[in-house]
Amino acid sequence: MSASPAPTITRFHAEDRQIYWRAAVFPCRILTPVAATAGPPLLVLGGGLQTRHSWTRLEQRLAPHHPMLIPDLPPARAPGGPDLNWDDLTDAAISTLEQAGVQQTAVLAVSSGYPVGYRLAQQHPRRITHLMLFGASPKPAPRLTALIQQGLHHIDQTPCTPHPRARADQAEHLVALLTNPQAAAGNLLMRAAAKVLLQHLLSAPHDPLTAYIRDRGALLLDRPLPPGGISGVPTLVGVGEHDTTTTVADNRAVAATINGAELTVLDHCDHLLHMERDADFAGLVAAFLRPGTSAGIPGCTTETLP
Known part of the structure; x- marks a missing residue:
């Protein structure tokens, strides 16, 4: 007689709400x-090629x-709808x-979720207990522009389907731009993450470049980093050491506008660090939500800016 399969232990409940x-x-x-x-919930604001279903590995750990809460915020340029700006998307998040x-x-x-998260902390600091920004830049890099x-x-x-x-x-071009193929040549996890992203884009029902532009890509040309800075909100800014889309210098510049922000650089990854080092990424997030600092995660360096 064969043994019964081990029961699945449900550790959290999931639902979609309109x-x-x-x-x-x-x-x-x-x-x-x-x-x-105990403690606050976590609002996750993904990038332009992510949906509420893109965070399975993070969900399992956190x-x-x-x-x-993982919303699919409205696209900034929906066909037939009004064009939205960063403040509109911030209001949708609220x-x-x-x-x-x-x-x-x-x-x-x-x-490209970072400009919304930044504005949430800037405009509603009493509602935001912790702010974590990964892959942030004051403006898009020349290749992305x-x-x-x-x-x-x-x-x-070209309004018709290509x-x-x-x-x-277009999908291959997007992946090559958002990743670092040169650094990935010697890094299996980086190559694997790029392959997963490419497969996702190829299997999507929409033209990937059009979807990226309409979601939030076009908005990146319009002051993703607002003036005025942030104070009074504990903040972690993180970046992969090989990120060429939002470089270490870019993330440092964003962190410098936030009073007392921590800057963490993760080794051996690029813009897809949440996929390439998913366990360490989740560890950084979990550690920052607890009292103390994000120290103790291997393969990363953290500094506190003035």
Whole structure:
């Protein structure tokens, strides 16, 4: 007689909730630990090529201990809809908190999610207990700027669906820009993360470049880093040592606008550090949410800026 399979232990519950904001409706994935927890929930604001379902590995490590909210904020340039700016998306994030009944939250904002997370802490500092920004830059790098401008031209001139070969070329171009192929030549995890991203883009139902531009790519040309800085919110800014999309210098410049921010540089990864070093990424987030610092994670260096 064969043994029965071991029962699956549910450590958190997941549900999708519809968020109503102005004339838009967008989903938010809400994760609730089974065991009682202390501390604030975590609001996750992903980048332009991520959805609420992009954080499975982080969920497995954090959701048993921290409630999590992962909204799919409205695209900034939806066909037939009004163009949105960074403040609009920040307001949509606040509506997410209000409709989820959350008064205070920690914020994890990655890549093009960072301008929204930054504005949340700047405009609503009493509601944000901790701020974590990964892959931040005062403005897009020249190669990314050129790609965004190319994408805007592509949307205006080519409203129809591109040929599959053209879609594949665009996906490969995006991956090559958002990763560091030269550094990845000697790093298996970096190559694997780039391959996963490429497969995701190729399997998506929409043209990847158009989707990226309409989501938040075009907004990156419009002051992703607002003036005025942040004070009174504990902040961690993180970056991969080989990140060429938002370099160490870029992230340091953003961190320098935040009073008392910590800057952490992770070895052996680039812009996809949350995929390449997922366990250490989750460890940094979990450690920062607890009293103390993020010290103790191997393969990274942390400094506190003035």
